[in-house]
Amino acid sequence: MTKRQAELGSAAVFVLPAVAIMGVFIIYPAVATLVLSFLDADGTFVGLRNFITVLTHEDTINVDRFPGRSPPWGSLIHNGLWIIVHLPITLLLGIILANLLHNIIGGPVIKAIIFIGMVVPMIVGGVIIRFLFDASSGIVPHLLRSLGSEGLVTRTWTAYPQTSLAALILGSILLWTGFSLTMHASGLSTIPKELYEAADVDGASVLTKFFRITIPMLAPVTSVVVAMTLLWEIKIFDIVYAATEGGPGGSSMVLSLQMYRYAFRRLDHNLAATVATILSMFTLVVGLWLLKRQRKGEGA
Amino acid sequence: MKRITPGRATQYVLAYAFAVVWLIPFLGVIVTSVSPFAEVVRGWWNVDIRNMSLRNYLGAWAHDTMPIGQGIGNSFIVTVPATIVPMLLGSMAAYGFLRFRFPLRTTMFITIILLLAIPQHMVAVPLFQILNGLGLINTYWGLIVAHCAWGMPWIVLFLRGYFSTLPMEIEESARIDGAGTLYTFFRVVLPMSWPGLASVFALQFTWVWNDFFLALITVYHPDRLVATQRIPLLRGQYHVDWGILTSAAVLTTLVPLLVFILLQKYYVKGFVGFSSK
Numbered sequence: 001m002t003k004r005q006a007e008l009g010s011a012a013v014f015v016l017p018a019v020a021i022m023g024v025f026i027i028y029p030a031v032a033t034l035v036l037s038f039l040d041a042d043g044t045f046v047g048l049r050n051f052i053t054v055l056t057h058e059d060t061i062n063v064d065r066f067p068g069r070s071p072p073w074g075s076l077i078h079n080g081l082w083i084i085v086h087l088p089i090t091l092l093l094g095i096i097l098a099n100l101l102h103n104i105i106g107g108p109v110i111k112a113i114i115f116i117g118m119v120v121p122m123i124v125g126g127v128i129i130r131f132l133f134d135a136s137s138g139i140v141p142h143l144l145r146s147l148g149s150e151g152l153v154t155r156t157w158t159a160y161p162q163t164s165l166a167a168l169i170l171g172s173i174l175l176w177t178g179f180s181l182t183m184h185a186s187g188l189s190t191i192p193k194e195l196y197e198a199a200d201v202d203g204a205s206v207l208t209k210f211f212r213i214t215i216p217m218l219a220p221v222t223s224v225v226v227a228m229t230l231l232w233e234i235k236i237f238d239i240v241y242a243a244t245e246g247g248p249g250g251s252s253m254v255l256s257l258q259m260y261r262y263a264f265r266r267l268d269h270n271l272a273a274t275v276a277t278i279l280s281m282f283t284l285v286v287g288l289w290l291l292k293r294q295r296k297g298e299g300a
Numbered sequence: 301m302k303r304i305t306p307g308r309a310t311q312y313v314l315a316y317a318f319a320v321v322w323l324i325p326f327l328g329v330i331v332t333s334v335s336p337f338a339e340v341v342r343g344w345w346n347v348d349i350r351n352m353s354l355r356n357y358l359g360a361w362a363h364d365t366m367p368i369g370q371g372i373g374n375s376f377i378v379t380v381p382a383t384i385v386p387m388l389l390g391s392m393a394a395y396g397f398l399r400f401r402f403p404l405r406t407t408m409f410i411t412i413i414l415l416l417a418i419p420q421h422m423v424a425v426p427l428f429q430i431l432n433g434l435g436l437i438n439t440y441w442g443l444i445v446a447h448c449a450w451g452m453p454w455i456v457l458f459l460r461g462y463f464s465t466l467p468m469e470i471e472e473s474a475r476i477d478g479a480g481t482l483y484t485f486f487r488v489v490l491p492m493s494w495p496g497l498a499s500v501f502a503l504q505f506t507w508v509w510n511d512f513f514l515a516l517i518t519v520y521h522p523d524r525l526v527a528t529q530r531i532p533l534l535r536g537q538y539h540v541d542w543g544i545l546t547s548a549a550v551l552t553t554l555v556p557l558l559v560f561i562l563l564q565k566y567y568v569k570g571f572v573g574f575s576s577k
Contacts, residue, residue, distance in 0.1 A: 007400050010481040014396030018389045018452050019408060025449035026415055029426035036425065100315045110319040112564070116326060119560045121510035123528045124549040127535070131332070132325055136341045137542050139328060174325060179571070186572045206307070235419045238512045242532050259421045264517065269425050276421040287417025291410075 030280070036273035050274040059250065059258055060275075070162045071251035075258045076278075078165055082254070083233045085169050086176070090229060091222070093173070094180020098188050099214065101181075111185060115178035122175070126242025129171030133157035158244045161251030168243055168252050175239070176232065180225050187221035188214070227290040234282045255279050333357065333546040340542050356543035360551060366534050368548040371527035372555070375509055378440050378526055382447035382508045387500055389448070390455030391493070395485055398460050409460075415453040420513050428517050436518075443518045443526075450514065451504045458570065462496035463489065499570030502563040506556045527552040 040046045054060055058074060066073035073081075097114065101107040117125065133140050135156040145154045152160055157167035191214065199209050237256040240246055246253035246261075255275055263272030328344050333356055335347040361369040396402075397409055427446060428437065436442030466489065474484045490497070512528045519525055525533075527548075534541075534548050560567055 008402055011396050011400035011402040011405075013482070014392045014400065014485070015402070015408075018393035018456060021389065021445075021449045022412065022415065022452050025427060025430070025446060026418070026423055026453075027411070029423035029430065030418055032426035033422050033424075097315075097318060100311055100318070104312060104315055106319075107315070110315060110322075113319055113326075114322045115560075116557070117322070119506065119556050120549075120553045121512065121528050121531075121556065123510075123512045123531050124553050127531060127545060127549050128325055128329060130535075130540075131329065131542065131546070134540070134542075137332065137344060139324060139343075139345070142343055142345075174322065177322075182568055183572060186568065231417060235421075237421075238528075241512070242535075256419065256421050259424070260513075260516075263425050272425060276419070276424065279419050280417075280422045283417045283419055284414065287414055291413060 033273045033276050036270050037277040039270055041268075041270060050270055051278070054271060054274045054278065059253065060255075071165055072161065072249055072253060075253045075255045078253060079234060079236070079255050081165065082169055082172070082236065083230065086172055086233055087226070087229050089173050090176050090180045091225060093177045094184045094225065095215075095218065095222070097177070097181045098184035099210070101185065102188055111178075111181060114181055117175035118178040118182075120175070122238035123242045125171070125175045126239035128175075129167060129239060130158050130243045132171060132174075133163075133167040158252075159248060161249050164244050164248060164252040168240060171243070172233075172236070172239060176229065179228065183221050183225050184218055187218045191217045223293050224290065227286050230286045231283055234279060234286070329546045329549060332542050333550050335543065337541060337543050356547040357551065360534070360544045360547040363534065363544065363548075366522075366525075366530045368527060368530055368534070368551055370523065371525055371530040372551060374440070374524060375527040375552075375555070378443050378447070378515075379505060379508045382444045382451070383501060383505045385444070386448045386451040386455055386504060387497065390452050390500070391459050391490065391497065392485065393452070394456045394459035395463055395489060397456065398463050399481075412453045412456055416457070420450065424513075424517050431518060438519055438521045438524060440519075440524070443515055446514050446518060447508045447511065451507065455500055455504065458500060459493070459496055462493060462499075466492055495566060495569070498563055498566035502559055502567040503570040505559055506567075509556050509559075 037050055038045055038047065040049075055076075058064070058072075060074045060076045062072055062074040062077070065071070066077050071078070097111075101110055120128070132138050133156060135141050135154070138156070140157070141154045152163055155163075157163040195213050195217070196209060199213060204212070235256055236254055237260070240252060240254050240257050241260075244252045246257045256279060259272050259275040259279065262268045262275060266272075331344045331347060332340050334352040334354065335344060336351055336353075336355075339347040339351060361367060397405065431437050431442040431446070434442070436445065470492070471484055471488055474488045479487070510528065515526045515529050519529065531545070531548055531552060534545050
């Protein structure tokens with residue numbers, strides 16, 4: 001046996017079991033889903049018909065109601081709104097908190113408390129959201145009442161189409177900020193002190209140092225946080241399932257839950273596969289963007 | 301000792317204000333879980349501390365229709381093998397991708413990275429059909445296998461990065477002494493890699509324990525549901541028994557919380573390392 005053959009043999013022993021299990025239980029099913037999205041229930045090829053059906057359906061985009069009337073606006077719009085609200089807020093909160101908690105007494109404990117949102121199962125996260133916005137047991141309607149508010153915001157947010165999506169998005173900020181914070185905090189600790197000392201010598205203000213040193217030095221971490229946050233928002237499922245099941249009346253429906261309902265309640269595997277494929281196209285765009293950025297960062 | 305400047309004082313006030321905002325929801329859940337239902341409906345901030353008890357916990361643990369105790373037992377049955385097996389196979393593959401040259405190596409590795417971006421929904425229907433064909437729906441084996449596959453891409457990616465930081469000299473001297481690749485890997489490389497393996501353990505264990513979707517599509521038998529599956533079923537349709545629901549939530553969270561507290565350093569390194577490499 002030559003050295004080369006020996007290396008191939010070792011490679012097979014080390015790599016094949018993992019590759020085989022991923023091939024059978026991830027790659028094959030993913031390809032099968034892709035194929036299903038181009039077929040009808042009888043297995044006939046229908047081109048893009050399923051995609052047109054899904055994308056023009058009011059479950060996905062409800063042009064009659066968006067944006068003039070209250071939700072349901074369709075799952076794709078809901079996911080989009082989730083991104084528009086949740087991404088900038090968690091990103092900013094993470095950067096601000098990382099700086100705020102840097103070098104203060106109790107900082108690590110506060111970081112750990114905020115990170116609990118990432119440790120709890122997301123199904124529990126959904127319960128926490130429902131609890132926070134409950135009319136009688138929830139602190140949010142209670143606080144709004146004591147501030148003099150009236151109407152819907154003092155009732156159970158998850159029970160009304162006007163407020164259910166807002167409750168979920170706000171609650172998801174509470175759960176996810178710990179990720180952005182932890183990533184940025186570890187990024188901060190890698191910035192060389194000398195940069196700040198040199199800036200001090202030049203008489204730079206706190207804000208100048210923040211925008212000229214901290215933000216640019218954190219950029220690689222920030223791009224990872226943006227990508228992971230986008231992936232999370234696109235795939236969001238558990239907290240919606242636990243808090244509202246997409247309701248009431250589809251007002252908090254999201255793509256992943258729509259897919260689950262098509263597949264496992266209506267048993268329409270082709271439309272379910274189509275929704276899943278649309279989901280994957282979004283997540284793959286994010287994944288490819290991150291991959292490209294990382295390769296550029298490594299200089300390879 | 302630093303001087304207290306107005307800027308520094310503001311920093312402290314803001315930092316602790318944020319801490320309070322984040323603490324309140326979790327505090328609310330814990331207070332509710334030890335309070336009688338009649339008091340919670342008036343708001344957990346009004347409860348009488350003298351009436352607190354663990355009755356809700358007993359009620360949730362041995363619930364009539366959805367005992368969370370049984371769910372936690374089932375979650376352990378699934379999570380332990382679904383953590384150990386992918387750690388073993390994933391670490392071997394990570395080492396293989398790093399140390400050996402073979403055809404399609406780069407293509408396979410890029411594919412594995414891209415698998416990280418695919419949602420579980422993309423595999424749901426065919427995965428159900430495969431497991432159903434194998435008679436593994438409603439068994440722990442089906443769910444365990446699904447988790448083994450699902451955890452594999454990031455474990456391979458993370459550990460390949462980790463192994464690449466190890467010094468080559470030790471491995472080389474083992475090889476010069478005539479050790480085979482398997483021996484070198486299990487007796488030399490893995491023992492040196494325990495911090496990386498601790499990160500993998502912490503995160504994979506937490507992800508499997510916290511998973512809901514894979515369990516939802518593979519396990520249907522009421523007695524076999526894992527802990528996370530039972531929580532939405534304890535909610536009730538019209539009237540929510542917050543005491544029972546929050547105790548079940550706390551009990552289910554206790555395990556990943558303990559993993560986080562005990563392995564915090566490795567947990568965070570897993571997060572940061574896995575995303576930055």
